[in-house]
Amino acid sequence: MVRRVGVLLGLLVLVGLVAAPGPAAAFGTIDAGGQSREHERLTRAALSCAAGSGASGPDCFQPGTVDYLAGHGHEFGAVGAPDSDExxxxxxxxxxxxxxxxxYPRTRDQATAALVDCLNHLRMRFGEAVDRARGLLGPDGEVLPTEVGLHPECRSREQREDRAKCATLEAFGRALHGVQDFYAHSNWADEADPARPVGDENPPGLGLPAPSPLLDLRGSAAPDPPAALSTGCWAPRDEVPGVGPCELRVTHAGLNKDRGQIDPTTGAATAPTTARGMVGDNFARAVSGAVTETRRQWQDLRSELVVRYGTDRGERMICALTRDDPVNDCAGRNLAAAVAVGAGLAVVAIGAFLWSRRRPVRR
Known part of the structure; x- marks a missing residue:
């Protein structure tokens, strides 16, 4: 009887999580409750090494690694982690x-302060990724097998994962979640409904391209947003018009472009299901912006690793983060460095020998 009650309670909790609105009502993380794993699909489109994904070469993520970064099946992955505990x-x-x-009930300065909170949070996550990458390599720059293995699969929960690769990707994935949500939750890239007057139920659209200069996670400068920039106010009753603390305000329900179908290979966005997403090509703009921003953030993380740890170690870290078998795949980088050093020493030795032979012999 106790076991049946426990199972029933678990099912009720699961149903509640799927049905309940909340900040997790962003680009989707699951295949239920109107979500279609939008975060996973756009992350794959941006960074997967799969053919036709738009990402190529050694800096895209191989299948096993992207499974953790983007999520798969019933796993939220790193990019979905904020929907589990934030x-x-x-x-x-x-x-x-x-x-x-x-x-309007709030000033531009109050709105900008909330944007600063978001930016600081994402910068903190980005910084965590850079810090945790240190553990990928040993003191001589060697890839550490115990720190880069993906079996068992990484667990995307704070304070639970000790492996450096898992911890680095989790922090980076949490940063990606926020920058992707920026395009779905704001009017940065979209347009207003031309059939309705502009106001709190139909805020103006900015129609701006990605990547956004506001989302510089490497820097520390305060953002300077356009005067008309807005994201949505969220409350447990997420409605249009707003209620409770969101009364007379732009709401998440009225502004988001969270739901629709995304091709995980090409990033093509179709069949939007939110009101704002169905205006013009707003959903496609949000997805395209998020894909472009995701690639920019990965480029920025790579650059920061090289700046922080030097070219050789930074490039080896990038290899370890993207390859499914970094112990073998990235060993060549260790060897290349050693060969380069050895070749340099050999040149010096040969030069010294030749110079010594040219010196006249004193009798």
């Missing part, structure tokens, strides 16, 4: 930076 943190999803010019 549901109530607006900064993790870039919510609550709402503003419309004119008579």
């Amino acid at each position: 549901l109530s943190d607006p900064a993790a999803h870039c919510d609550d930076a709402d503003y419309v010019a004119g008579a």
